[in-house]
Amino acid sequence: MLGGHEAQPLNRRESMNTQKGFTLIELMIVVAIIGILAAIALPAYQDYTARAQVSEAFVMTAGQKTTLSEYAQTNGAYPTGSTTPSITDLGVSGKYADATVAATSGVISITMKAAGVAAAGVAGKTITLTPPLLSSDPTSFEFKCASGDMPAKYLPKTCESTASE
Template sequence: MKAQMQKGFTLIELMIVVAIIGILAAIALPAYQDYVAKSQAAGALAELAPLKTQFEVLANQGQTPTLTATDATYIGQTANGGTYCTLSAPTYTATTGVGQLICTIKNGNAKVNGKTLTLNRSAEGAWACAADSTLEAKHKPGKCS
């Protein structure tokens, strides 16, 4: 009776598979980190954008918006109220109609933490997004420049 031969992978075949997995992981992890950073920046902008509505209501009344929940001119979020945003005090100049909402990104990864997103209101009432110049272009959300 013949002895049955064992079948399986050789050591070199297993080493090749491990090397391939290592190479794929080395490529995939940085790409995933960039994807996460962009989504966190977009999340910060998504927290900032709805505040424009109450800002506009107050601007049309000639009042300066605040982040203090007990004030009559409260815009709907406190300075540390968001998941990804720490807000700076909004600015508004009634004589010119120019204003700003500024978010400093928090709770994100190192590529976006501490960077700022700013919504600028022009005298005509148009809003434009501007991102921190140190925030890489690939992490900037949408039309933020």
Template sequence: MKKNLQKGFTLIELMIVVAIIAILAAIAIPAYQNYIAKSQFSESQTVSDGIKLATSEYYAQHGECPVLGTAAGFPMAAASYAGKYVKEADIVAGTYATNPTCDIKVTFKAAGSVSKGLTDAVALFQGYTVGGNFNWKCSATTIDDKYLPSVCQSK
């Protein structure tokens, strides 16, 4: 008697495998895109860190915000503070909790290598004084929370 041996997969088995892969991709791709945007946002923190210490010191000595390109210790223009995803970083006067502050405004580049959620977006790092100490708060003004690290998300 001959045995009937099955060789290969049936069409329904292959369709089930394709459906499972499609479901996994539908979940994984958006999560990966958010991860990429968060990693690109971290460059804005790195660029602003280069300005924060000098801004804090200038404010402590002069009682006002420095102006990039004109103030002593800030010889470069805003476009000089840039990166792969960051177009420029600038120091702007602002208000935080009714105290005058020095804010660092970071603008991301237009479409291209920047994630869709960060294209032409602006992140604001607010510097403010409390009891004579200069502190910084991340406040991403035009960026959706899902693209931000937890310290910058609006609660």
């Protein structure tokens, strides 16, 4: 300081060298970190989405299972095309899956919808829910889950436990 005034830089180039903002290297590092995080998060999100869609299919069949079990325990047989409720009455369709019931056996077949509607890992895959034989214990009525061609990692925990029995 001379005479109460601050010293000015001798030339403009010296004053322009002060850094303002991020450098290119810093920005490239940030972009690389974001890319790595996205590479980790995207597959996890896709698996989560597929599992949620398969769960919707299982929730959708809850009414079918209840109706089938009540009918079978009351009448000693599974409904056919000529009974009430009829097999066609028991078919349901959800956003990601369709479920149908086989006449006389009560087997519920869940088919995931095509790619573009359902997630790529589960599109077009099937799951089968098989009711117990009516000659077995009438006090227990638990559907057995068979994964068909559905990858096990997408099945709900309840299905994983009955599929392994």
